[in-house]
Amino acid sequence: MTEETVACDVENGIAWVRFNRPDKRNCMNPALNRRMMEVLDELEFRDDVGVLVLSGEGSAWSAGMDLKEYFRETEAKGLGAIRKAQSEAYGWWRRLRWYGKPTIAMVNGWCFGGGYGPLFACDLAFAADEAQFALSEINWGILPGGGATKVVVDLLSMRDAMYHALTGELIDGRKAAAWKLVNESLPLADLKARVTEVATLLLKKNPIALKATKDAIRRVAEMTYDNAEDYLVRAQEAANSHDNEGRKEGIRQFIDEKSYKPGLGTYDK
């Protein structure tokens, strides 16, 4: 029988995708990684989905990679199996990093090691104060791979990244927010309402502009100023060619209709 490793509901434009192995603290086994790619694929181009939220069933967001199924059992099958399992995991995280819709990590509980891949892949991240994060790789004798080291170096200060990776100590949601691993932390009881509020705000924006903007933020991070300037001109021109009448409508409602002010809110789609 196939374990239903990923749960999903679509409601009012928001796809609520959940790691669904609560008994195993939502650690990622190969079956989950394969299923997550299928779910992302099914949702990405649906017209009734404008924002994707990734959370976890039960007490965990994700306890990282499945030490039994992803590591031990796969390693027992040899290098080919290891590479396949890596490519299945890294594949859906990459897909998520460049997803067609804005994505939000709603970190409801435990978040370890390999979980930092999808955490970083999501455009925004909101955590429960009660959530617990750690790069626990060092606790069982490996380095933080699968991009986890890159994630903390990109998001945290060098000192915090080094401390986090070398000690494997837990930090709670509040500290994760202070360290900029997530945007905000708030009590678990308020987490879903806040994420719904942010997702609803995004749903009001021009979807072509959202995709162009989220890609631009990630791409320009590694560019010189001049390269970024050039890339952004081309990215905007590409967005304009995507039948993007919304932009002209945005100008019209402000200049001609005077029905809103772009500095204070979004035009009416």
Ligand code: ACO
């Ligand atoms: N890999 C495999 N199995 C796991 C994992 C994991 N990463 N995390 C939890 N499980 C399993 C446990 O073995 C246990 O299985 P069982 O019921 O068959 O015995 C079940 O999930 C529940 O786990 P408990 O430890 O009983 O749950 P508890 O709530 O007490 O603790 C915690 C939760 C702290 C998350 C603990 O399970 C844990 O330390 N997990 C490992 C976290 C980790 O270090 N992950 C690897 C990061 S490194 C990387 O991802 C590359």
